[in-house]
Amino acid sequence: MSGMSDGSGVHGVGRRRFLRGAALAGAGLAAGGAAPADGSGAGVTVPTPGPAAAPPVPPPVAFHGVHQASVLATPRRVTAFTAFDVTAGDRRELADLLRTVTDRARFLTGGGTPESVGITGPPTDSGLLGARVPGGALSVTLGVGAALFAADRFGLHDRAPRRLTTMPVFPDDDLRADWCHGDLSLQLAADDPDTVLHALRDIARHTRGGMQVRWRLDGFASPPRPSGTPRNLLGFKDGTANPDARSAREMDRLVWVGRGAGEPGWAVGGSYQVVRLIRMLVEFWDRVSLSEQERMFGRARESGAPLDGDREHDAPDYPRDPKGEVIPLDSHIRLANPRTAATADQRILRRAYNYDRGVDSNGNLDMGLLFCCYQQDPARQFETVQRRLAGEPLTDYITPFGGGYFFALPGVRDEADWFGRALLTQKGSERS
Amino acid sequence: MPRSGPKKLFTPRACGIGGALLAGGLLAGLVVAGGGAADGAGRAPAAADGLPHTSVEVSSGGCGRGWRHARPGTQVFDLHNTSDVAAEVYLKSPRTGALYGEVEGVGPGTTRQLRVRLGGGTYAFMCLPDDADAVTGPTVRIRGGGTGGPAAAPVTEHDLIPPALDYQKWVGRGLDELVGRTGQLRDAVARGDLAGARHAWLPAHLTYERLGAAYGTFGDADRKINGTGAGLPRGDRDPGFSGFHRLEYGLWHGESAGALRAPAAALAADVRRLRDDWAQARMEPADLGLRAHEILENTLQFELTGRTDHGSGSNLATARANLDGTRAVLSRLRPLLVSRYPGLPALERELDRAQDLLDGFRRGGRWTAPDQLDRSRRERTDALLGDLVERLASVATLCDARRTV
Numbered sequence: 001m002s003g004m005s006d007g008s009g010v011h012g013v014g015r016r017r018f019l020r021g022a023a024l025a026g027a028g029l030a031a032g033g034a035a036p037a038d039g040s041g042a043g044v045t046v047p048t049p050g051p052a053a054a055p056p057v058p059p060p061v062a063f064h065g066v067h068q069a070s071v072l073a074t075p076r077r078v079t080a081f082t083a084f085d086v087t088a089g090d091r092r093e094l095a096d097l098l099r100t101v102t103d104r105a106r107f108l109t110g111g112g113t114p115e116s117v118g119i120t121g122p123p124t125d126s127g128l129l130g131a132r133v134p135g136g137a138l139s140v141t142l143g144v145g146a147a148l149f150a151a152d153r154f155g156l157h158d159r160a161p162r163r164l165t166t167m168p169v170f171p172d173d174d175l176r177a178d179w180c181h182g183d184l185s186l187q188l189a190a191d192d193p194d195t196v197l198h199a200l201r202d203i204a205r206h207t208r209g210g211m212q213v214r215w216r217l218d219g220f221a222s223p224p225r226p227s228g229t230p231r232n233l234l235g236f237k238d239g240t241a242n243p244d245a246r247s248a249r250e251m252d253r254l255v256w257v258g259r260g261a262g263e264p265g266w267a268v269g270g271s272y273q274v275v276r277l278i279r280m281l282v283e284f285w286d287r288v289s290l291s292e293q294e295r296m297f298g299r300a301r302e303s304g305a306p307l308d309g310d311r312e313h314d315a316p317d318y319p320r321d322p323k324g325e326v327i328p329l330d331s332h333i334r335l336a337n338p339r340t341a342a343t344a345d346q347r348i349l350r351r352a353y354n355y356d357r358g359v360d361s362n363g364n365l366d367m368g369l370l371f372c373c374y375q376q377d378p379a380r381q382f383e384t385v386q387r388r389l390a391g392e393p394l395t396d397y398i399t400p401f402g403g404g405y406f407f408a409l410p411g412v413r414d415e416a417d418w419f420g421r422a423l424l425t426q427k428g429s430e431r432s
Numbered sequence: 433m434p435r436s437g438p439k440k441l442f443t444p445r446a447c448g449i450g451g452a453l454l455a456g457g458l459l460a461g462l463v464v465a466g467g468g469a470a471d472g473a474g475r476a477p478a479a480a481d482g483l484p485h486t487s488v489e490v491s492s493g494g495c496g497r498g499w500r501h502a503r504p505g506t507q508v509f510d511l512h513n514t515s516d517v518a519a520e521v522y523l524k525s526p527r528t529g530a531l532y533g534e535v536e537g538v539g540p541g542t543t544r545q546l547r548v549r550l551g552g553g554t555y556a557f558m559c560l561p562d563d564a565d566a567v568t569g570p571t572v573r574i575r576g577g578g579t580g581g582p583a584a585a586p587v588t589e590h591d592l593i594p595p596a597l598d599y600q601k602w603v604g605r606g607l608d609e610l611v612g613r614t615g616q617l618r619d620a621v622a623r624g625d626l627a628g629a630r631h632a633w634l635p636a637h638l639t640y641e642r643l644g645a646a647y648g649t650f651g652d653a654d655r656k657i658n659g660t661g662a663g664l665p666r667g668d669r670d671p672g673f674s675g676f677h678r679l680e681y682g683l684w685h686g687e688s689a690g691a692l693r694a695p696a697a698a699l700a701a702d703v704r705r706l707r708d709d710w711a712q713a714r715m716e717p718a719d720l721g722l723r724a725h726e727i728l729e730n731t732l733q734f735e736l737t738g739r740t741d742h743g744s745g746s747n748l749a750t751a752r753a754n755l756d757g758t759r760a761v762l763s764r765l766r767p768l769l770v771s772r773y774p775g776l777p778a779l780e781r782e783l784d785r786a787q788d789l790l791d792g793f794r795r796g797g798r799w800t801a802p803d804q805l806d807r808s809r810r811e812r813t814d815a816l817l818g819d820l821v822e823r824l825a826s827v828a829t830l831c832d833a834r835r836t837v
Contacts (some may be wrong), residue, residue, distance in 0.1 A: 085807070085808070085811050087811050087812050087815035087816075113481065113482065113483060113506050113547075115549065115581065116506065116533065116547045116548050116549055116581050117581060117582050118523075118531060118532050118533040118534070118548065118581055118582060118583055118584070119531050119533070119534055119583075119584055119586070119829055119830060119832070119834075120582040120583070120584050120772075120773075120826060120829065120830060121582075121825060121826040121829050121830075122825050122826075122829055130481075131480075131481040131483075131547070132480075132481045132482055132483075205822065208815065208818040208819045208822050209782070209815050209816060209818065209819030209822075210815070211815070212811040212814050212815050212818075214807075214811075
């Protein structure tokens with residue numbers, strides 16, 4: 001028997017120690033697959049739901065760049081948010097894992113024809129998307145959790161992002177351990193569920209030995225009803241007051257970790273990701289009068305306008321309403337964003353999705369918000385806002401049960417780069 | 433587990449290779465393949481998959497006809513069977529015999545696609561009509577063009593017979609041991625020694641699990657010997673529930689010796705019958721590769737989940753026995769794999785790793801139940817075994833029995 005061979009002397013399915021990754025990394029580009037829309041990365045502009053904007057059709061999100069462009073991208077129709085625990089045994093295996101995730105993400109976002117392995121293995125692709133994986137249909141966001149930097153894990157404790165902690169328990173929380181934290185966060189988003197599931201299966205398959213799913217929650221973004229910012233499952237427009245993701249200046253001030261902030265050099269270009277899984281008690285909510293609902297939010301349900309305004313994007317004028325007679329002082333929008341100079345740098349970039357996962361054991365619908373936001377300092381931003389919101393009237397109708405704090409890694413700059421390369425190869429605790 | 437074609441290891445008589453020879457009566461219009469008009473210009477037509485396509489004839493007289501413009505890279509061959517019998521088609525290296533791809537059972541008059549990545553080198557199609565000798569088409573040379581997809585020499589039934597015979601003998605010895613152990617279990621129950629029975633149950637059960645009794649290996653006998661209440665009208669309460677798990681349920685739920693006497697005797701009898709039948713049977717050599725893969729698929733589905741636990745909490749011991757069962761198959765396939773499977777050393781390393789991990793779950797003769805593993809150990813277990821089945825899947829596809837003549 002002549003054995004494994006081919007015309008070039010190259011072995012086909014040479015696997016990494018425990019990952020199927022790189023060797024199967026799709027023949028996309030070679031076969032004329034759609035190249036990523038933009039290889040340059042820097043300064044990618046992404047539309048956000050702006051004032052009076054028609055529903056934007058998100059352009060393909062470039063995979064390569066200084067940042068993970070998916071952070072700023074407008075939410076797609078569907079998402080799967082999955083937290084993984086790393087089972088890789090040492091730093092070398094961790095590097096293999098992150099390289100593999102990068103290779104797969106590059107292929108799955110850029111599209112192309114999955115590799116054929118002949119008789120040497122089962123098909124490398126699940127086939128969910130047909131013979132050819134379309135380019136630009138998927139976005140991938142990868143983050144790392146504080147647990148990955150624990151002293152007894154991979155020896156990375158001296159290079160953890162300075163502001164990365166384990167998500168604390170807030171007073172209104174009812175956290176379930178199985179739905180919290182994780183070494184890695186992987187968010188996949190697309191406009192069709194099959195695209196997301198295809199990617200999830202692909203990535204999980206290629207990293208079977210290196211990481212295991214800790215928890216997963218799927219979400220969806222509603223279309224504008226009938227216009228403006230999409231609604232959450234309490235029926236209110238959610239995210240109206242988001243900072244402008246098209247403004248690089250604003251993003252540098254609020255979202256991206258920059259130089260000179262005392263962060264490790266490798267972390268520059270990343271962003272802190274806070275994920276909160278928030279059950280909404282929708283049956284209860286539906287039994288609440290409209291005016292009470294609106295006073296809890298501070299906005300009109302139908303238009304999304306602040307209660308002192310006419311249109312969704314009218315700015316509430318709190319100084320004119322010091323006692324909260326029109327917009328109650330404890331309303332959600334007023335607590336979350338008081339719109340003062342002092343609170344301007346506390347704003348967060350919300351990238352929330354709705355979720356629906358069936359019923360609970362008492363037959364109540366289990367749905368709510370897959371809240372996700374980005375910022376350059378969770379203590380200054382999310383936690384400050386969250387503390388202000390403690391005890392707000394809305395807390396009676398929602399139960400945060402899970403989530404975690406992650407650090408969305410800097411972008412993969414080019415074909416040779418990979419997620420976490422600088423983290424794993426940088427010397428010691430070098431600061432930016 | 434879904435597999436195409438028959439997969440039962442345990443058959444009363446050996447099947448001939450290729451099993452079903454459907455050839456004869458099929459009537460099909462003879463279609464003349466013009467050699468792929470679209471390919472005439474030597475350029476890639478714009479197919480929906482974005483890949484270059486080449487139409488190639490499948491027949492005894494014109495095997496490989498139509499491949500006139502060799503090009504490197506990922507591409508699709510539209511294999512059109514112009515003959516009146518079904519055929520298998522390989523794309524191989526005429527120099528080494530290694531296969532780059534195959535399509536099984538291309539029906540008369542039909543067209544099937546073969547997608548491959550080809551680099552510089554020589555290639556030829558091989559057509560294997562169901563009722564006739566294999567024919568190799570003209571050799572095509574591709575110059576330059578990078579690396580081709582992975583290829584491996586086909587494993588034939590002939591290659592698989594010695595390891596299969598050896599494996600069958602090993603199973604036979606295991607069944608002898610099993611007869612002894614289930615006899616001891618039956619005797620302990622019969623004399624009312626329930627502590628002794630609980631003590632005897634695990635070694636007996638592991639002896640069975642070590643034989644890799646997964647996915648129909650032992651046919652109906654497995655259901656009687658090692659089934660659960662699944663599929664029975666009354667589940668675990670069904671009078672038809674029998675075997676190891678029936679006894680396990682009773683022994684760990686305070687049932688009386690009297691209530692367990694009949695199930696224990698039935699188990700011993702069923703095992704004895706299996707041993708006797710096995711001695712008369714011949715296992716299908718072509719299934720050896722599937723065995724290597726599927727034993728641990730079974731472990732993932734039924735043991736790591738705790739699905740088969742009926743009180744003893746011994747799923748991880750079972751997983752460990754299944755690992756032995758996998759090794760028993762793999763060690764016999766090893767000579768065929770060393771030259772075909774570059775991932776073999778890594779696979780063997782991960783098997784060792786999994787073994788060490790599982791061994792660590794036994795403390796002082798007691799096994800930890802899966803639901804008692806903390807998250808980190810559970811995740812490591814799931815990761816290691818999950819990784820193993822990904823790797824073992826290649827063993828199954830490589831060791832599928834293929835014709836070469």
